[in-house]
Amino acid sequence: xxxxxxxxxxxxxxxxxNGVLTVVLGVIWAERKALARLQQRVGPxxxxxxxxxxxxxxxxxxxxxxxxxxxxxxxxxxxxxPLLIFTPIFMLWMxxxxxxxxxxxxxxxxxxxxxAILGLSVVGHVxxxxxxxxxxxxxxxxxxxxxxISYELPLVFAVLAVGLLAQTATDRPFSLAGIVEAQGGxxxxxxxxxxxxxxxxxxxxxxxxxxFDIPHAEEEIVGGAFVEYSGIRWGVFFLTEYAGLAxxxxxxxxxxxxxxxxxxxxQFPPLQPLYLILKISAIILLxxxxxxxxxxxxxxxxxxxxxKLAIPASLVNLVVVATVVYAQQRNDWELWLAGGIISxxxxxxxxxxxxxxxxxxxxxxxxxxxxxxx
Amino acid sequence: xxxxxGMTASVSRDPMTEQAELRINMGPQHPATHGxxxxxxxxxxxxxxxxxxxxxxxxxxxxxxxEGENFQxxxxxxxxxxYVANFNNEWVYVRAVEKAMGVEVPPRAEHIRLILSELNRxxxxxxxxxxxxxDIGAMNPVMIGFRDRERIQHIFxxxxxxxxxxxxxxxxxxxxxxxxxxxxxxxxxLDQLRSGYEEARATLTESEIFIxxxxxxxxxxxxxxxxxxxxxxxxxxxxxxYDVRKADPYSIYEELDFRAPTGQHGDCYDRxxxxxxEIEQSIAIVDxxxxxxxxxxxxxxxxxxxxxxxxxxYVHGENPRGDLGVYLVSSGxxxxxxxxxxxxxxxxxxxxxxxMVRGMYLADATVILGSLDIILGEVDR
Numbered sequence: 001x002x003x004x005x006x007x008x009x010x011x012x013x014x015x016x017x018n019g020v021l022t023v024v025l026g027v028i029w030a031e032r033k034a035l036a037r038l039q040q041r042v043g044p045x046x047x048x049x050x051x052x053x054x055x056x057x058x059x060x061x062x063x064x065x066x067x068x069x070x071x072x073x074x075x076x077x078x079x080x081x082p083l084l085i086f087t088p089i090f091m092l093w094m095x096x097x098x099x100x101x102x103x104x105x106x107x108x109x110x111x112x113x114x115x116a117i118l119g120l121s122v123v124g125h126v127x128x129x130x131x132x133x134x135x136x137x138x139x140x141x142x143x144x145x146x147x148x149i150s151y152e153l154p155l156v157f158a159v160l161a162v163g164l165l166a167q168t169a170t171d172r173p174f175s176l177a178g179i180v181e182a183q184g185g186x187x188x189x190x191x192x193x194x195x196x197x198x199x200x201x202x203x204x205x206x207x208x209x210x211x212f213d214i215p216h217a218e219e220e221i222v223g224g225a226f227v228e229y230s231g232i233r234w235g236v237f238f239l240t241e242y243a244g245l246a247x248x249x250x251x252x253x254x255x256x257x258x259x260x261x262x263x264x265x266x267q268f269p270p271l272q273p274l275y276l277i278l279k280i281s282a283i284i285l286l287x288x289x290x291x292x293x294x295x296x297x298x299x300x301x302x303x304x305x306x307x308k309l310a311i312p313a314s315l316v317n318l319v320v321v322a323t324v325v326y327a328q329q330r331n332d333w334e335l336w337l338a339g340g341i342i343s344x345x346x347x348x349x350x351x352x353x354x355x356x357x358x359x360x361x362x363x364x365x366x367x368x369x370x371x372x373x374x
Numbered sequence: 375x376x377x378x379x380g381m382t383a384s385v386s387r388d389p390m391t392e393q394a395e396l397r398i399n400m401g402p403q404h405p406a407t408h409g410x411x412x413x414x415x416x417x418x419x420x421x422x423x424x425x426x427x428x429x430x431x432x433x434x435x436x437x438x439x440x441e442g443e444n445f446q447x448x449x450x451x452x453x454x455x456x457y458v459a460n461f462n463n464e465w466v467y468v469r470a471v472e473k474a475m476g477v478e479v480p481p482r483a484e485h486i487r488l489i490l491s492e493l494n495r496x497x498x499x500x501x502x503x504x505x506x507x508x509d510i511g512a513m514n515p516v517m518i519g520f521r522d523r524e525r526i527q528h529i530f531x532x533x534x535x536x537x538x539x540x541x542x543x544x545x546x547x548x549x550x551x552x553x554x555x556x557x558x559x560x561x562x563x564l565d566q567l568r569s570g571y572e573e574a575r576a577t578l579t580e581s582e583i584f585i586x587x588x589x590x591x592x593x594x595x596x597x598x599x600x601x602x603x604x605x606x607x608x609x610x611x612x613x614x615x616y617d618v619r620k621a622d623p624y625s626i627y628e629e630l631d632f633r634a635p636t637g638q639h640g641d642c643y644d645r646x647x648x649x650x651x652e653i654e655q656s657i658a659i660v661d662x663x664x665x666x667x668x669x670x671x672x673x674x675x676x677x678x679x680x681x682x683x684x685x686x687x688y689v690h691g692e693n694p695r696g697d698l699g700v701y702l703v704s705s706g707x708x709x710x711x712x713x714x715x716x717x718x719x720x721x722x723x724x725x726x727x728x729x730m731v732r733g734m735y736l737a738d739a740t741v742i743l744g745s746l747d748i749i750l751g752e753v754d755r
Contacts, residue, residue: 039517135398139420139736210511211583219406219509219740295583296511298737299420361582368585368643 012104020093024242028055030281031242031288038292062235070133070228077131082229082236085124088117089243096250097177099260099272110176111163114251115156118206121244122148125215125225128237132228140224143299144215147205150306151212155202157314158195161321162188162255168325180259187258194317194350196256198310200286203248205302207241210291214299245287246280253279309357316350395423402431406509406740409750413727415739422739425731427724432754440714445471445545445680448714453539455718456752458501461487461494462693464543469624470689470700471545474682481626482670483547488625489560489663490533490542492656496567497526498694499649499656502747506646507578509744510587515578522570525563532559546676557664564657571653579650588642592730592742596640602729603722606696607648608746612640618692632659642745649747652694681707695719695747716755720748 029044029052036043044051069078095110097103107113122145129141163174165188172178189196205212216224226237253259257279260272297305327340401412410431416424436455440448452463465487472479479487500523507515527537532553534540542549578584596612609616617634619627635651637644684706690699696719703713723746730742 039514135396220737293514293577295587297583298587298735301586
């Protein structure tokens with residue numbers, strides 16, 4: 001490794017670090033503005049045009065704040081935890097492709113890398129909650145761990161189905177760039193809407209957004225794992241949360257919305273990042289929209305949803321995709337028949353389950369409407 | 375090897391594997407306790423094993439203070455009990471003194487009091503609507519609730535000059551007549567409230583997650599509610615039809631057409647619904663009272679110095695939170711009461727909290743506390 005290599009790495013890390021920070025500032029500002037519009041407010045309006053500098057001002061304020069550390073914390077882990085939460089997100093951005101030419105590191109197993117790194121952030125949360133020596137923080141981190149374990153499964157199964165599907169169109173089905181290229185014709189959102197829905201639910205749960213923000217739950221455990229943090233250390237948690245949201249939206253855009261593909265994107269490559277940013281913004285705005293009116297679930301309801309509905313549905317999704325892909329590759333009529341039967345059965349099962357759930361839901365809603373119909 | 379042996383020996387007392395109940399101190403500084411209220415919760419995982427409520431952080435000694443104040447001055451103390459339903463509080467107190475002295479209140483003053491109190495009931499329930507949404511984690515309701523409450527406060531400011539702590543009801547009437555343009559302003563307000571009510575219903579009442587979070591949560595047998603002295607929407611949600619405006623009618627409520635909504639199950643959802651339907655009813659009451667608002671004086675014939683004769687009176691009225699009672703003892707010939715006892719609905723409703731919370735999830739604790747809709751100013755007095 002020459003000096004030049006080191007300098008190149010340093011420059012790349014610097015650019016990426018600041019790029020992610022800028023994205024996060026933008027996302028936070030967008031959330032405040034979007035939420036305000038949904039709630040008949042104005043939102044930040046004084047700092048810069050349309051208050052665009054408000055988040056930067058908040059960050060400066062956090063940096064200038066005193067860094068309070070309670071006497072009873074475990075010092076090493078307390079200081080280590082923000083870094084452990086912070087780092088995985090940046091590790092993810094290393095492999096995210098911005099366009100067909102602009103990829104920092106195009107791993108052949110990028111998909112597995114992403115899934116593995118995603119699970120890492122919970123370590124930081126648990127350590128933060130434990131090291132704080134605070135019961136609220138402990139409860140928050142325990143909730144975070146439970147939630148992440150439950151929702152990692154449907155998320156991973158949905159992502160795996162994408163990899164399987166990509167096999168039909170590319171020879172690098174587990175590379176993120178390969179997946180985007182495989183979606184040249186039709187985005188996978190149209191082929192597997194169930195997979196996209198599961199991915200979105202899993203992403204909401206993993207980034208702890210409403211209605212799954214149980215690990216933070218300000219009204220119950222006052223913010224969860226970061227109760228004892230203040231100043232820029234708290235800021236790091238906050239920042240990581242929004243960086244996580246941006247990352248999840250990035251992944252959703254790549255895996256399900258066709259990434260940088262769009263009209264004339266092949267002929268005119270500079271359009272590609274633009275399409276990608278548009279798709280990411282759409283997902284992020286969808287998440288904001290979900291946040292505005294919805295209440296928070298209770299932990300048992302969250303778990304019931306994961307284990308009784310999301311995980312079985314993701315398995316059905318995976319089996320159907322796997323069968324179809326296998327049959328298509330062998331191009332054998334027996335396999336087509338078998339695949340067809342399994343697919344039909346799986347889909348029928350999914351439809352029947354969905355129908356039963358929907359009817360129960362309707363009954364329950366009607367029951368409550370009738371309770372007060374007088 | 376020595377360390378290995380040591381570790382094996384200590385496994386049974388290892389704090390990492392030992393199961394224990396977690397005692398958690400919720401409050402007095404906690405975002406969901408609606409003021410300075412403290413609960414000591416004993417948790418088994420996420421389940422609540424036991425709860426000990428601690429009150430008194432906002433104690434100002436209102437009852438004792440009242441013994442040193444003139445009868446006219448005590449209204450200000452009542453403003454500060456349930457500080458989101460000021461008119462309702464003032465009303466119960468001035469009615470107590472009027473009963474002790476046998477003062478006749480002119481009909482116009484009676485109507486003004488009723489209109490303002492019912493508007494205040496709507497404002498209080500809107501506040502409940504907003505904060506209850508927050509307790510469950512939804513952000514939109516608080517914006518809807520506070521927007522409409524602000525419109526009501528605006529009317530109050532026009533009438534009394536203050537947004538809260540009005541000190542507008544006087545013994546024998548009200549401070550001064552209504553400002554010009556009051557009736558059309560309130561009619562316009564009622565229209566806004568009706569459309570806001572629809573918006574509120576779409577946001578929370580029919581939200582599936584909201585129903586799942588509140589239905590079947592915090593219900594205890596109606597007999598227990600009666601034993602604890604619970605009143606107001608919490609009692610009516612359990613199907614017990616007790617509303618002071620109906621059970622022991624005062625003012626002109628008997629002449630008005632309205633009903634006191636009751637629930638069946640007594641859970642948090644029914645409590646919420648009772649309050650929402652009361653908003654509808656109060657809108658109807660204000661509408662009727664505005665139509666028949668008579669002309670005339672707003673103060674009755676009251677002596678300059680208030681000295682009720684020796685004796686005691688008990689007067690109660692329906693507050694947004696339940697049955698507010700005032701027991702007034704006068705020693706006769708003095709300008710201050712001998713004793714003033716306040717029966718606060720929030721205080722009595724709060725007593726049932728421990729029974730409701732026990733065995734529920736931690737997340738339910740804030741939902742149940744929110745459904746009781748306590749105001750600490752009145753609990754601690």
